[in-house]
Amino acid sequence: MTTMTTKTTPTAAPTPRTTAYDVIVIGGSFAGLSAAMQLARARRRVCVVDAGQPRNRFAAASHGFFGQDGEPPLAMIEQARRKLLAYPTVTLRQGTAVSATAQQRAGSPESGFEVVLDDGATMEAHKLVLAFGVADGLPDIDGLRERWGASVLHCPYCHGYEFAGQRLGVLYHSPPSGMHAQLIADWGPTTLFLNGETTLEPSEHERLRALGIAVEPAPIAALEGPGQALHGVRLQASGGGDAHVVPVDALYVAASTRPSSPLAEQLGCAFDDGPMGPFVRTDANKMTTVPGVYAAGDLTLMRHNATLASAEGVLAGISAHQAMVFGQ
Numbered sequence: 001m002t003t004m005t006t007k008t009t010p011t012a013a014p015t016p017r018t019t020a021y022d023v024i025v026i027g028g029s030f031a032g033l034s035a036a037m038q039l040a041r042a043r044r045r046v047c048v049v050d051a052g053q054p055r056n057r058f059a060a061a062s063h064g065f066f067g068q069d070g071e072p073p074l075a076m077i078e079q080a081r082r083k084l085l086a087y088p089t090v091t092l093r094q095g096t097a098v099s100a101t102a103q104q105r106a107g108s109p110e111s112g113f114e115v116v117l118d119d120g121a122t123m124e125a126h127k128l129v130l131a132f133g134v135a136d137g138l139p140d141i142d143g144l145r146e147r148w149g150a151s152v153l154h155c156p157y158c159h160g161y162e163f164a165g166q167r168l169g170v171l172y173h174s175p176p177s178g179m180h181a182q183l184i185a186d187w188g189p190t191t192l193f194l195n196g197e198t199t200l201e202p203s204e205h206e207r208l209r210a211l212g213i214a215v216e217p218a219p220i221a222a223l224e225g226p227g228q229a230l231h232g233v234r235l236q237a238s239g240g241g242d243a244h245v246v247p248v249d250a251l252y253v254a255a256s257t258r259p260s261s262p263l264a265e266q267l268g269c270a271f272d273d274g275p276m277g278p279f280v281r282t283d284a285n286k287m288t289t290v291p292g293v294y295a296a297g298d299l300t301l302m303r304h305n306a307t308l309a310s311a312e313g314v315l316a317g318i319s320a321h322q323a324m325v326f327g328q
Contacts (some may be wrong), residue, residue, distance in 0.1 A: 026049050028050025059159070139253065160187045162195060177192065275302065
């Protein structure tokens, strides 16, 4: 008996299927989900691409947000996702958008956009909403990074009340840090730590002293305290003296920021310089300098706040929808 063998030819892996939407929202936190909600309620096909790394993931609670004061931000995001998925035209996609390019649509004078994800999948849309936020650049001080969002803070309006009346510190960042210290002093006794970076003008030093704000010029060696709690700022010894610890319960840090994704730069969006870092330029309708590309949230704001980010997302979503209706 002769056994016949069949030769098989290897087949190439299937090309990822391109999925089309009206709008792709890149970023699924307060701004992105708020934008998607407006588009979902307008019955538009919208996909939210989210890498699952919201900026406020380090905070145990979000404060000052309408009707949600004290709620964990990750729980707020999860609740918003569940409510958004109640709309049949919504897709939530876990992943990272690695590229976004403008595409001329065949047989149409309108351009669209192609987005490629880290798993190779491609998607197309008439409009884009960039809501991927910013990443914080924290000072390289021992004990600071692990306390970020717990006892090392950014915004007094978000977390100041919880430390009211306690011993507060402000880390010098730039000349406006003196004004920052004056603001923080409204929540409790405050020390401005210059961290060996600068010396204050005598007039500013006197103004701070008159307000009861202490000034420590020495470089910081480390932050101390159990776990994420802060009990003191240890200063480096100078002039042959011993290092000493300044008792502090919370330290305010004006972290530098940068966009958490290169997509806005890839698309050619213009940026403006802010005091903490660059932010995407938008018009009154939240459209960037690239037609059809909208942006919202911390990515476009000099002042970062969850409520403001959500409001910007609402405006971006509404604007993207109306642009499709009126052919803009």
